[in-house]
Amino acid sequence: MNELSKLFLPPEGSTLAHQTDTLFWFVHISGLILTVGLIVVIVYFVIKYHRKSEDEVTPLITHNNTLEITWSVIPLIFVLIVFGWGYKVYMEQQTVPDDAYEVNVTAQQWAWGFDYDNGAHSMKELHVPAGRPVKLVMTSKDVIHSFYVPAFRLKQDVLPNRYTEIWFNAPKPGRYQIFCAEYCGTGHSQMLGTVVVQKPQKFQTWLAKNKGGAAASNLPPAKLGKQIYEQYACSTCHSTDGSKKTGPTWKGLFGSKVQLSNGKTVTADEDYIRESIEKPHAKIVKGFQPVMPSFQGQFSDDQINGIIAYIKTLK
Amino acid sequence: METAEKTSNLKKIQVQRYKPEEDPKDHYLNAMKGIWSWLTTLDHKRIGVLYLCSITFFFFVGGLMALMIRTELWTPTATFIQAHTYNELFTLHGSIMIFLFLVPSVPAALGNFILPVQLGAKDVAFPRLNLLSYYLYITGAAIVICAILSGGVDTGWTFYTPYSIQTSTAVTIMTFGVFVIGFSSILTGVNFITTIHKMRAPGMTWGKISLFSWSLYATSIMQILATPVLAITLALVAMERIMGVGIFDPSLGGDPVLYQHMFWFYSHPAVYIMIVPGFGVVSEVITTFSKKHIFGYWAIALSSLSIAFISFLVWGHHMFVSGQSAMASMVFSFLTFMVGIPTGIKMFNWAATLYKGSIKLESPLLYIFGFFFLFLVGGITGIVLSTVALDVHLHDTYYVVAHFHFVMVGGMVMAFLAGLHYWWPKITGKMYNEKLARFTCGLIFIGFNVTFLPQFVMGAQGMPRRYFNYIEQFQPFHQVSTVGAYMLGLGFFIVFVYLVKSIFTGEKAPANPWGSRGLEFQVPSPVPAHNFEHIPVIVHGPYDYHKPMDEFQLGIAGSGNGHGNTVDATLKTNGKEIKAE
Numbered sequence: 001m002n003e004l005s006k007l008f009l010p011p012e013g014s015t016l017a018h019q020t021d022t023l024f025w026f027v028h029i030s031g032l033i034l035t036v037g038l039i040v041v042i043v044y045f046v047i048k049y050h051r052k053s054e055d056e057v058t059p060l061i062t063h064n065n066t067l068e069i070t071w072s073v074i075p076l077i078f079v080l081i082v083f084g085w086g087y088k089v090y091m092e093q094q095t096v097p098d099d100a101y102e103v104n105v106t107a108q109q110w111a112w113g114f115d116y117d118n119g120a121h122s123m124k125e126l127h128v129p130a131g132r133p134v135k136l137v138m139t140s141k142d143v144i145h146s147f148y149v150p151a152f153r154l155k156q157d158v159l160p161n162r163y164t165e166i167w168f169n170a171p172k173p174g175r176y177q178i179f180c181a182e183y184c185g186t187g188h189s190q191m192l193g194t195v196v197v198q199k200p201q202k203f204q205t206w207l208a209k210n211k212g213g214a215a216a217s218n219l220p221p222a223k224l225g226k227q228i229y230e231q232y233a234c235s236t237c238h239s240t241d242g243s244k245k246t247g248p249t250w251k252g253l254f255g256s257k258v259q260l261s262n263g264k265t266v267t268a269d270e271d272y273i274r275e276s277i278e279k280p281h282a283k284i285v286k287g288f289q290p291v292m293p294s295f296q297g298q299f300s301d302d303q304i305n306g307i308i309a310y311i312k313t314l315k
Numbered sequence: 316m317e318t319a320e321k322t323s324n325l326k327k328i329q330v331q332r333y334k335p336e337e338d339p340k341d342h343y344l345n346a347m348k349g350i351w352s353w354l355t356t357l358d359h360k361r362i363g364v365l366y367l368c369s370i371t372f373f374f375f376v377g378g379l380m381a382l383m384i385r386t387e388l389w390t391p392t393a394t395f396i397q398a399h400t401y402n403e404l405f406t407l408h409g410s411i412m413i414f415l416f417l418v419p420s421v422p423a424a425l426g427n428f429i430l431p432v433q434l435g436a437k438d439v440a441f442p443r444l445n446l447l448s449y450y451l452y453i454t455g456a457a458i459v460i461c462a463i464l465s466g467g468v469d470t471g472w473t474f475y476t477p478y479s480i481q482t483s484t485a486v487t488i489m490t491f492g493v494f495v496i497g498f499s500s501i502l503t504g505v506n507f508i509t510t511i512h513k514m515r516a517p518g519m520t521w522g523k524i525s526l527f528s529w530s531l532y533a534t535s536i537m538q539i540l541a542t543p544v545l546a547i548t549l550a551l552v553a554m555e556r557i558m559g560v561g562i563f564d565p566s567l568g569g570d571p572v573l574y575q576h577m578f579w580f581y582s583h584p585a586v587y588i589m590i591v592p593g594f595g596v597v598s599e600v601i602t603t604f605s606k607k608h609i610f611g612y613w614a615i616a617l618s619s620l621s622i623a624f625i626s627f628l629v630w631g632h633h634m635f636v637s638g639q640s641a642m643a644s645m646v647f648s649f650l651t652f653m654v655g656i657p658t659g660i661k662m663f664n665w666a667a668t669l670y671k672g673s674i675k676l677e678s679p680l681l682y683i684f685g686f687f688f689l690f691l692v693g694g695i696t697g698i699v700l701s702t703v704a705l706d707v708h709l710h711d712t713y714y715v716v717a718h719f720h721f722v723m724v725g726g727m728v729m730a731f732l733a734g735l736h737y738w739w740p741k742i743t744g745k746m747y748n749e750k751l752a753r754f755t756c757g758l759i760f761i762g763f764n765v766t767f768l769p770q771f772v773m774g775a776q777g778m779p780r781r782y783f784n785y786i787e788q789f790q791p792f793h794q795v796s797t798v799g800a801y802m803l804g805l806g807f808f809i810v811f812v813y814l815v816k817s818i819f820t821g822e823k824a825p826a827n828p829w830g831s832r833g834l835e836f837q838v839p840s841p842v843p844a845h846n847f848e849h850i851p852v853i854v855h856g857p858y859d860y861h862k863p864m865d866e867f868q869l870g871i872a873g874s875g876n877g878h879g880n881t882v883d884a885t886l887k888t889n890g891k892e893i894k895a896e
Contacts, residue, residue, distance in 0.1 A: 086702030150777025
């Protein structure tokens with residue numbers, strides 16, 4: 001059974017995963033028995049009652065109320081069991097323990113951001129202590145996203161202007177995949193992340209080190225720009241090696257003449273780059289779609305200067 | 316001429332046997348000539364054929380997009396197209412297959428052709444409205460094509476807000492196209508309901524109409540009640556996009572989850588609009604090829620109606636992780652399980668019909684057995700997904716993708732192909748290559764399973780849907796699935812080739828190639844321009860295989876082609892109420 005589970009389901013990373021899996025197998029195996037049973041009956045009928053001559057006359061059998069009731073009531077009992085069991089597990093998924101450690105999650109096109117109680121902030125990687133319930137309070141800056149960790153058997157949509165909650169308890173330290181499960185635009189499939197489950201001590205150390213936000217501002221501008229490029233998932237759409245992705249490449253961009261879709265040509269200077277970050281739809285490069293979300297208000301001047309400095313290094 | 320006298324409890328009418336003419340010289344196909352006669356036709360059969368040609372075209376367009384999607388997924392990163400193009404492809408694949416193929420497939424194409432003949436009517440109740448439905452469908456399709464040409468749409472066929480409000484692609488034009496197609500669907504529904512109520516032949520009581528007609532009746536009810544909600548929802552999206560009225564977009568003060576409620580209020584019944592007509596085809600084919608009375612006529616007929624009713628109360632099962640309350644999820648989960656019961660009843664009744672039958676495995680029945688297995692898997696995985704705790708894990712993964720393809724392609728497309736093969740001789744007057752048909756049915760069945768079974772596994776492992784890139788562990792599953800998709804595509808293409816070929820080189824079809832008791836097989840193949848040269852009189856149900864064939868070919872004596880005044884006189888003097896055993 002465990003071997004079978006490994007083939008079909010991801011490893012069980014949370015305390016609730018096992019209950020979900022048991023139910024998963026109960027419904028699938030009952031369904032399999034029903035499917036095989038019905039197929040065997042049909043195959044048997046087809047062989048046994050194969051047409052021998054065109055003049056064959058069949059008996060008149062119109063209905064049988066006992067049978068109708070039997071095959072209505074038995075499935076009804078079965079689905080009621082599955083319904084009750086499913087709802088019970090669901091309620092446990094929904095009921096957050098009181099001592100849960102709270103992390104705020106912010107989703108945006110196309111990256112995950114995490115804020116911790118001491119002001120620490122991380123992008124893409126969610127750090128949590130092992131063996132302790134963790135509650136995520138989630139909201140979105142733009143469209144609907146969905147926070148999905150297959151190993152925890154958990155998923156919850158993340159909505160703009162609203163807060164949704166989810167909780168889990170991951171007993172084993174390790175790294176678990178985060179997906180965005182609600183289609184959110186061009187970079188949807190790149191909106192990935194990792195839950196880093198650490199031993200409580202290690203987690204505390206990490207948390208303390210990142211207290212009050214990333215120490216990023218101490219970095220030289222070009223290094224800071226590179227860090228933002230990776231953390232804010234700019235790399236989803238913009239390459240640094242000249243290859244064409246969803247957006248134009250950054251290689252050789254600075255100072256070049258850019259052909260726009262409205263036929264005009266502009267020089268890619270500091271103002272152009274700043275405008276492209278804050279109002280991406282103001283100037284669309286020829287051959288590309290206006291799909292970039294606006295980052296207005298998300299970056300400080302230092303950070304935007306960092307991005308510009310980084311682009312300048314990409315000759 | 317043989318004359319039989321049937322007695323009723325009150326009044327008597329003279330009936331006689333009208334044996335269908337073999338190889339008729341005049342029929343609906345040659346009654347009028349020229350393209351113009353087709354484009355302005357009021358004949359339900361010709362409109363059915365027009366629909367058939369149009370949906371076939373869109374089926375292959377949507378199928379081509381599916382192959383491009385599967386090809387792109389051969390590698391975990393970009394294979395031959397970019398993310399934006401990929402997103403447009405799956406949006407269009409879904410929209411075209413649902414709105415331009417599945418919804419009109421059985422009702423508007425096969426139903427238009429067969430329903431009036433099965434009821435013993437000369438046409439649908441409103442022939443002009445019927446033609447209008449077709450032109451609304453074509454107009455809607457043209458608008459959808461405009462949307463594709465003016466930049467495409469990248470929202471997914473669900474047009475979820477606020478993404479659909481914010482994206483710069485041609486969402487407004489696209490939703491307008493779907494809006495227009497919706498009216499085509501509503502008008503067809505109105506037409507069918509009226510036809511079934513008012514146009515039945517003398518003697519055809521509610522207990523004697525075919526189960527195919529019952530399924531179209533249930534479908535029409537859903538079309539009329541649900542489709543307006545889609546129209547309203549899409550109109551609101553357009554208002555929001557054009558005028559900035561805040562309804563769904565939170566930055567304008569709207570609620571994006573409200574959109575999901577309104578969208579699924581249509582789109583869940585729409586799932587049954589797509590599948591219930593398929594159920595009707597199953598009942599017809601299974602009785603004909605086992606020469607047996609249907610088991611549980613009323614159980615099957617009423618389960619279609621109860622599915623139609625419950626289907627309006629389950630939309631929230633698409634939203635278990637949307638942030639709706641746990642209480643709402645519980646209620647929707649419970650009601651969803653309840654849909655499983657009438658669906659199960661149908662499956663059991665069909666299986667019981669085979670008991671002590673005289674079963675002949677011809678291609679239409681093979682397709683039905685394909686339907687049986689695939690729809691069963693689709694149904695069981697539906698039970699899995701209605702379980703709230705499991706849906707939390709499986710929602711928006713490839714498990715869901717596989718589930719609805721098993722229901723829509725494995726169920727509906729197989730039933731559609733069964734119906735198409737079953738009625739093809741009636742529509743074209745020609746027989747197709749039976750050996751090739753059986754082989755292709757096998758190819759499609761295998762191709763389908765190779766495509767979609769791996770998707771259940773990768774979905775359960777966590778592969779989200781609508782992903783352009785994916786993590787490498789899923790690559791083997793995606794590659795098997797892509798190979799299967801090409802097998803499936805080849806299968807559908809072979810069906811197209813041999814069916815079209817049969818029109819030109821196929822053997823002439825007899826009036827009743829399968830020995831069916833259905834009324835549509837008691838008229839010549841192809842069907843005469845006015846369906847019946849007489850007024851048919853019904854004394855037996857369509858599945859009374861224990862009665863001799865000639866008792867299914869009765870008509871009012873001397874009623875001719877139904878245009879003469881003598882007929883009216885006969886009807887008036889003898890009364891319209893005929894009750895015969």
